[in-house]
Amino acid sequence: MGCQKTEQLQKWIEKVSSYTEKGKVATYIPALGEADPNTLAIAIYEGPNQCFSAGNVSETFTLQSISKVLTLALALMDKGEDFVFQKVGMEPTGDPFNSISKLETSVPSKPLNPMINAGALAVTNLLPGQTNDEKLSRLIGFIQKLTGNHDITYNERVAQSEFETADLNRSLAYFMKQHGVIEGDVNELLALYTKQCAIELNCHDLAKIGWVLANKGIDPLSGEIIVPFDVARIVKTFMVTCGMYNASGEFAIKVGIPAKSGVSGGILGSVPHGMGIGIYGPALDEKGNSIAGIKLLELLAKEMKLSIF
Ligand code: GLU
Numbered sequence: 001m002g003c004q005k006t007e008q009l010q011k012w013i014e015k016v017s018s019y020t021e022k023g024k025v026a027t028y029i030p031a032l033g034e035a036d037p038n039t040l041a042i043a044i045y046e047g048p049n050q051c052f053s054a055g056n057v058s059e060t061f062t063l064q065s066i067s068k069v070l071t072l073a074l075a076l077m078d079k080g081e082d083f084v085f086q087k088v089g090m091e092p093t094g095d096p097f098n099s100i101s102k103l104e105t106s107v108p109s110k111p112l113n114p115m116i117n118a119g120a121l122a123v124t125n126l127l128p129g130q131t132n133d134e135k136l137s138r139l140i141g142f143i144q145k146l147t148g149n150h151d152i153t154y155n156e157r158v159a160q161s162e163f164e165t166a167d168l169n170r171s172l173a174y175f176m177k178q179h180g181v182i183e184g185d186v187n188e189l190l191a192l193y194t195k196q197c198a199i200e201l202n203c204h205d206l207a208k209i210g211w212v213l214a215n216k217g218i219d220p221l222s223g224e225i226i227v228p229f230d231v232a233r234i235v236k237t238f239m240v241t242c243g244m245y246n247a248s249g250e251f252a253i254k255v256g257i258p259a260k261s262g263v264s265g266g267i268l269g270s271v272p273h274g275m276g277i278g279i280y281g282p283a284l285d286e287k288g289n290s291i292a293g294i295k296l297l298e299l300l301a302k303e304m305k306l307s308i309f
Helices: 007-022 030-034 064-079 081-087 101-105 117-124 132-147 156-165 167-178 186-197 203-214 229-242 245-254 291-304
Strands: 041-047 050-054 199-201 259-261 266-271 275-280
Touching: 007 041, 007 050, 007 291, 030 156, 041 203, 050 203, 064 081, 064 117, 064 132, 064 186, 064 229, 064 259, 064 266, 081 117, 101 167, 117 167, 117 186, 132 186, 132 199, 132 203, 156 186, 167 186, 186 199, 203 229, 203 266, 203 275, 229 245, 229 266, 245 291, 266 291, 275 291
Parallel strands: none
Antiparallel strands: 041 050, 041 275, 259 266, 266 275
16 A cells, blocks of 8 residues: 655654754664665554655665564564563663663563663564574564565665674673573574664555554454554553653653654654554664654644543
8 A cells, every 4th residue: 555645744844854963873883874864754554545654755774673562572472471571571761772781780680671672682582483584584574464565674784784793782692691581692692683673664664563553453454463452552562661762751741652763763653543653764862763753753743632641
């Protein structure tokens, strides 16, 4: 299904686009540093034949941390709640997404939640499959089903660029291995995690995922249950409490919808009762969120009364 360009969305993009100049693209993963900081695009699904967009919505970008929502859903579907939450907690943290400090002080020693890097690594360690190839193809297959886009794959260059520079994530994984949170070879886990983060899609695809989650895990187009009700509920709750890094509290007040961002500049939004939002704006604020993307969501939430609170 194609999305229709709308003047209203275009006007809102123009209103906030100057914020892109105040942000910076992520460079700690060298390949992400090549993104055009001025880009800003949005797609919104509201119903069958109701998809609206503005900006260059066919431009692709990598999921980065947005993948954490999808690996969590897949791990919960495969291993169940009790097992997954033995390895990772449910509490938000006021620390940056890649912080190591709470790992040492939390009792029991497990990452606080699945949306920070330590927690996401623990969840990736639980993905179903025997080999990395099998685990990755299960994840990509799941994302293809959610989006209806069977061309989705991962960007090898971005994955490799992160793999070569992921020493902080590697140290989180070694720490967790020592404490029995994760099992197996750390570099194998990093290889899978960096590929998961490098899965590439566009704003339409992201909006479609948000739409399925908003519809309680049922694909509104086919009627198929892609994510069980309780799994959709859990991942959306994490999106509210921890989805926007250590800016989640402010985001809940100013926007008030389940959302997850990634350092590529993507934001996935899911508005209960049927709206999915996909945003791409690679210039980030100091917490790692798309700077203009957040402003666009603030405007949208105000104009369209989207807050769930
Ligand atoms: N691949 C990134 C990392 O682990 C994801 C971070 C993010 O998007 O927040 O650093």
